[in-house]
Amino acid sequence: MYVITGASGNTGSVTAERLLAQGQKVRVVGRDAKRLERFKQKGGEAFVADMTDAAALEKAFSGAKAVYAMIPPNITAPDVRSYQERVSDALASGIKKCSVTHVVALSSIGADKPDKVGPVVGLHNWEKKLEAITGLNAIFLRAGYFMENILPQAGVIQSMGIMAGPLRPDLPLAMIATRDIGAAAADFLSKLDFAGKQSRELLGPRDVTYSEVARVVGAAIGKPDLTYKQFSSAQLKPVLTQMGMSSNMVDLLLEMTDSLNSGYMKALEQRSPKNTTPTTIETFVAELFVPAYRGKAARA
Numbered sequence: 001m002y003v004i005t006g007a008s009g010n011t012g013s014v015t016a017e018r019l020l021a022q023g024q025k026v027r028v029v030g031r032d033a034k035r036l037e038r039f040k041q042k043g044g045e046a047f048v049a050d051m052t053d054a055a056a057l058e059k060a061f062s063g064a065k066a067v068y069a070m071i072p073p074n075i076t077a078p079d080v081r082s083y084q085e086r087v088s089d090a091l092a093s094g095i096k097k098c099s100v101t102h103v104v105a106l107s108s109i110g111a112d113k114p115d116k117v118g119p120v121v122g123l124h125n126w127e128k129k130l131e132a133i134t135g136l137n138a139i140f141l142r143a144g145y146f147m148e149n150i151l152p153q154a155g156v157i158q159s160m161g162i163m164a165g166p167l168r169p170d171l172p173l174a175m176i177a178t179r180d181i182g183a184a185a186a187d188f189l190s191k192l193d194f195a196g197k198q199s200r201e202l203l204g205p206r207d208v209t210y211s212e213v214a215r216v217v218g219a220a221i222g223k224p225d226l227t228y229k230q231f232s233s234a235q236l237k238p239v240l241t242q243m244g245m246s247s248n249m250v251d252l253l254l255e256m257t258d259s260l261n262s263g264y265m266k267a268l269e270q271r272s273p274k275n276t277t278p279t280t281i282e283t284f285v286a287e288l289f290v291p292a293y294r295g296k297a298a299r300a
């Protein structure tokens with residue numbers, strides 16, 4: 001039986017769907033039974049648990065042949081780093097107590113760094129906690145910058161007529177669609193051919209700058225002159241707080257973007273067929289961004 005955490009989310013849902021489609025036994029974990037219902041209809045077993053609850057995760061992982069394990073984001077937490085530590089402690093404890101032999105763990109580029117990478121420090125520590133479990137075989141999927149991060153730009157374009165954010169317009173980013181991460185995780189889980197602890201980067205099909213994203217989005221929404229403008233941390237902090245992030249989350253996010261801008265946080269592997277994934281920014285924009293943008297326009 002495979003156990004998939006974050007199963008109603010971006011990556012976990014794809015991993016669970018793929019394994020179920022292969023006829024595998026799958027237990028899906030989330031906080032909301034209703035959001036897990038779709039997997040039950042396909043033969044999955046739903047397990048409601050909060051990932052800060054070590055005892056619940058111990059039950060969730062019992063009998064698992066392998067686990068897809070991730071730390072769900074919590075952008076409203078007053079102390080995001082301590083929330084991440086509680087989740088990674090609970091996950092590691094469940095994995096250890098149930099003697100799980102194989103884990104595919106979601107991590108990020110930058111997780112090699114112990115400091116100055118904002119929320120990614122939580123993923124660095126998460127990898128360390130798994131490294132400390134004797135006998136465990138684990139893959140740390142160090143994913144690039146999620147293409148989904150550009151979805152809030154739909155609202156920015158509506159209100160300001162441009163795309164805007166803290167990253168340099170000319171910064172090449174390994175942008176990846178989350179569905180490709182979910183698919184890669186499913187592949188590792190179905191083969192279970194990894195041993196020891198290893199990190200594996202997933203970098204999308206090519207590096208993309210925000211200027212290029214603006215050109216792709218502009219062409220797709222009929223605004224060929226759309227541009228991206230970098231704003232300072234001081235300008236962005238009140239905007240991001242107003243969008244619902246806790247003050248601590250905004251500080252961590254801006255620390256991470258500073259490290260991306262300076263090159264301190266970056267992919268370490270050379271691009272290769274192993275770390276290159278299929279969904280292009282053009283496909284992502286056509287299939288996910290444009291409907292989100294049109295939906296927002298229709299509601300406005």
Ligand SMILES: NC(=O)c1ccc[n+]([C@@H]2O[C@H](COP(=O)([O-])OP(=O)(O)OC[C@H]3O[C@@H](n4cnc5c(N)ncnc54)[C@H](OP(=O)(O)O)[C@@H]3O)[C@@H](O)[C@H]2O)c1
Nearest residue numbers: 006008009010011030031032035050051071072108145146
């Ligand atoms: N954004 C990036 O560019 C980037 C890059 C690399 C790595 N990452 C990492 O990727 C991860 C996010 O992956 P994702 O996008 O697949 O996640 P996601 O879609 O945001 O969330 C996964 C699911 O977790 C569930 N969840 C939330 N809080 C929970 C809790 N306390 N207990 C149990 N379940 C909970 C939610 O479902 P319910 O509400 O139904 O419970 C949610 O659907 C983070 O660890 C992030 O650091 C992000």
